[in-house]
Amino acid sequence: MTHPQHPPSGAPQPVAGDAGPQAGADQGWLRVHVISPLVRGWIALVAVLYFVGRDWFEGLFGPGADGRSPLPEGVGVLPAVGILVGVVLLVAGAFLLSWYCTRYQITRDHVRVHSGIVFRQQRQARLDRVQAIDIVQPFLARVFGLAELKFEVADAGESAVRLAFLKLDDARRLRAIILARAAGVEPDPEHPEEILEAPEREVVVVPPGRVLGSTALSGTSIALVVAAAVVVTLGVVFETPIVATSFIPILIGVGGAYWAALSTGYNFRAATSPDGLRIRYGLLDTRAQTVPPGRVQALGIVQPPLWRFKGWYRVTANVAGYGASASNEGQARATLLPVGTRDDVLQILALVLPDPGTDRPVELFAAGLAGRDGGEGFVTTPRRARWLAPLAWRRTGFAVTSTALLLRSGVLWRRLAVVPHERTQSLAIEQGPVDRRFRLADLVLHTTPGPVSPRVTLADASTAWELFHGQAARAAEARRRSGPEQWMRPLPVAVPQPPTAPPDGLPTAGGAVTPAVTPAVPAVALPPEEALLDAAAPRPSPPTAQAAPSAEEGPVDEAARHAAQPAVPPVASAAVPTAVSPAAAPAASPAVSPAVPPPAPPAASPTEEAPIDGAAPHSGPPAPVLRQVMPVAPRYTPSPPNTEGVPDGRH
Amino acid sequence: MRREPIDPSGLEWSRVSPKYLRVRVLGWLIGSLLWLALSCVPLVLRLTGVWDSFPPLWLAWALPGAVLIAAVWRGVLLPRQVAAIGYAERDDDLLVRHGVIFQRTMVVPYGRMQYVDVAVGPLERAFGICTLKLHTASAATNAEIPGLPTDEGARLREQLSARGQARLAGL
Structure with a gap:
């Protein structure tokens, strides 16, 4: 069979733009691979073959098969073969027709699918x-x-665009094109076809042994032991061994859960790239996910009780496109790290939240992961509520940094939720009669659907109220500051940023600029000079974003640094000084050592002013080049006085 | 409107139309009568002798009694519930509050609104009021303002849309 499929890069690429749906209607329409329907419908096909074939097969070899035709009486061989061929042709024709009628097109601003x-x-x-x-x-x-290529938009669940199936290389190329255009990178005018995949730096690898161990120590095992105890107890008490049979469905369920954990955690790798966070995993089915910068709405870190001995954590995230599916696949997609040490967790956090908004990120997150009571800016449930939550009241609490809200909870299952201020959708404060009696309240942060549902429980009512107001103001402020959706595109017109004026004089509005402002807790911020003594970590300043990585950082690719050199072009446009890019937030703290999360976004900012009309002169390397710069993985560095005291985290 | 300790200071709540109380009372009456009629079925059957012994007589009496008490309790609470609904437009966000026993105050930034619903049921239409509902990208945001006069609802919808446009933010 011929393959009339055009590779995405071979066909005339519709770079022309979206002059109108009709303008480019006939060019650049592509089809998925011709055998896709077969790969998609193979289960149905196998089932049909099985049921049809089994009878026929048994008829051939079954007892008394000798001499008997496998066909029913009175049906000749020729018509039977004819019918079979006809059915096959019909099915194949339907497959071909459905394949032929499904076309896709990727223009400068849109992806279109006709089916x-x-x-x-x-x-x-x-x-x-x-x-x-x-x-x-x-x-x-x-x-x-x-x-299969899945393109997710914020509709919580079902993929907006699914292209199944493409050749792997084509899928990769398409992903690179989509991400480059989504990032706002203008193609090189001379070689519009040359959109390469952005380089990536691997930051976290989960060894298979750890996946096995984490599965064995997971909550599923606890459930299994509990179920076994219940079944045995019932069997002994009622002296009926029959009860043991009820264990079979439990075993099947548990086996399924183990398999899901193993197959999705196997070979897990996380990497950073100018296109965002990239994770890969899978034993039989493999999946490579790319989450562009700023798309993680909330982060949850969980430690099941048995993982405590090994110091392991799981990191999940709310991403608007992934939704809140409870299926294994849905859960796996929302997992940014199936099992990792504290170092791994901090690494993922540094990628998702490059600016932690505090001087002591390592200490703060350590307190959030395992700590209790106050300290590092955490505000916990007041003592008067200890009878309402006798175990958890010392741990339940929250901390505010200038960029995110941390919610800590759980004693057996330790949880920490991290919500960047600019991602808060809405807030609610709730108070029931018991809460009112104890002057308590709950604060609920609403984020997009997903595994993380941030909630501050049993907080002091006035504190909760202060947080409610402060958070509303901080979220508004952070939204104003947040960068464009197209993460490599500079702000089109530099909006003069209101420096740091607290809006409306709301109670804790100042928290938007000062790190870790929490009521009733002494400031823990170090003087910046002290923090700066930490090796060679320079204070990052937004326009010159290519801060050299500090000396004690992990091996940094020399080539990457060289490549990054021209990334600081001469300041050529008036927009530069005020252009605030998402990563170089004003409150960038000295605690983030290389300071530049993915180095490309800030560097890209000054290159062009108004890329939409394409008239702006290029004053530096074009964005496609910047996108090829090997990213430097940002890391949180512990603050100097406590460096020795911080345990390694590896076990 | 009565201030609750949960309320923020320095904020003037707009309250909903008093007609909304009438709508709620009507709905409450209809619902309560239906439930009461349903709960009386065993009692009637028992008294007429169709069922001879199964529900003991005290239970047959207790059922409608319990329903009656619950209905009265809800009826007593209704005016306070309606009075507890309030909303306030601030520069950047809309505050909505609900509830007497379980109180809840929600803040929805204008830039976060994905769309605004205005719904009118048959009873509401008869009284000239409507229900406004805000949706954000979060399913948990169920900010609902019932009992708005129709023109106020239309005004608020336009206002919210305009402000949402002005403060448009991504996700």
């Missing part, structure tokens, strides 16, 4: 609305070297 034979569907999604891009390879697709 359907009788009921036609035309779908169009804006590229800069991308929340995540996954490349999924189910086992059979892997055998054929195919992959």
Whole structure:
């Protein structure tokens, strides 16, 4: 069979833009791989073959098969073969037709998919609305070297665009093109086709042994032991061994859970790239997810009780495109780290939240992960509420930094939720009759659907109220500061940023600029000079974003640094001094050592002023080049006085 | 409107139309009568002798009694519940509060609003009021302002849309 499929880069690429749906209607329309329907429908096919074939097969070899035709009486061989061929042709024709009618196109601003034979569907999604891009390879697709591309927008769940299946290389190339355009990178005018994949630096690898160990020590094992105890007790008490049979479905369920944990945690790797966080995992089905910068709405860190002995944590995230699916796949997608040490967790945190908004990020997150009572700016449930939560009251609490809110809870299952201020959707404060009696209140942060549901429980009512107001003001302030959706595109017109004026004089509005302002807790911020003594960590300043990594940092790619050199172009546009890029927030703290999360965004800012009309002169390397700069993985560094006291975290 | 300790200081709540109380009372009456009629079925059957012994007589009496008490309790609470609904437009966000026993105050930034619903049911239409609902990207945001006069609802909807446009933020 011929393959009339055009590779995405071979066809005339519709770089022309979105002059109108008609303008580029005939160019750049592509189709998925021709055997895709087969790969997608293989289960149905296998089932049909099994049921049809089994009868036939048994008829051939079954007892008394000798001499008997496998066909029913009175049916000749020729018509039977004819019918079979006809059915096969019909199915193949339907597959081909559905394949032929599904076309996709990627323009400068949109991805479009037309599908359907009788009921036609035309779908169009804006590229800069991308929340995540996954490349999924189910086992059979892997055998054929195919992959599915999923393009997620914020509709909580179902993928906006699914291209199943493409050749793996084509899928990768398409992902690179989509991400480059979504990032706002203008293609090189001379070589518009040359959009390469952004380089990535691997930051966290989960060894298979740890996946096995974490599965064995997971909550599933606890549930298994509890279930076994219940079954045995019932069996002994009622003296009926029959009860033991009820253990079988439990075993099946537990086995499924173990398998899901193993197969999704296997070979887990997280990397940073100018396109955002990139994670890969999978045993039989593999998946490579890319979450662009600023798309993580909330982060949750959980430690099941048995993981405490090994110092392991799991990191999950709310990403708008992933939704709150309870399926194994949905849970795996929302997991940024299935099991990792504290160092790994801090690494992921540094990628997601490059500016922690405090001088002591390591200490703060350590207190959040395992600490209790006050300290590091945490405010806990007041003592008068200890009878309402006798175990948890010393741990339940929150801390505010200038960029995020940390919510700590749980004694057995330790939890920490981190919500960047600019990602807060809405807030609610709730108070029931018991709360009122004890002058307490709950604060609920609403984020997009996902595994993390941040909530401050049993907080002192006036504190909660202060937090409510402060958080509303901080969120508004952070939204004003937050960068463009297209993370590599400079702000089109430099909006004069209101320096740091607290809006409306609300109670804790100042918290938007001063680190870790929490009521009733003495300031823990170090004088910046002291923090600066830490090796060579320079204070980052937004325009010259290429701060050299500090000496004690891990090996930094020399080439990357060289490549990064031209990234600080001569200041050429008036917009530069005020251009605030997402990563170089004004409150960038000296505690983040290389200070530049993905180095590209800040560096990209000064290069162009108004890329939309393309008239702005280039004053430096074009953005596509910047996108090829090997990213430097940001890390939180412990503050100097406590450096020795911080345990390594590895076990 | 009565101030609750949970309320923020220096904030003037707009309250909903008094007609909303009438709508709620009507709804409460209809609902309560239905429930009461339903709960009386065993009693009637028992008294008429269709069922001879199964529900003991005291239980047959207790059922409608309990329903009656619950209905009265809800009825007593209704005016306070309606009075407890309030909203306030601030520069950057909208505050909505609900509840008497379980109180809840919510702040929805204008820039976070994805869309605004205005819904009118048959009873509400008869009284000229409507219900406004705000949606953000979070499913947990169920900010609802019931009992707005129709023109106030329309004004608020336009106002919210305009402000949402002005303060548009990504996710």
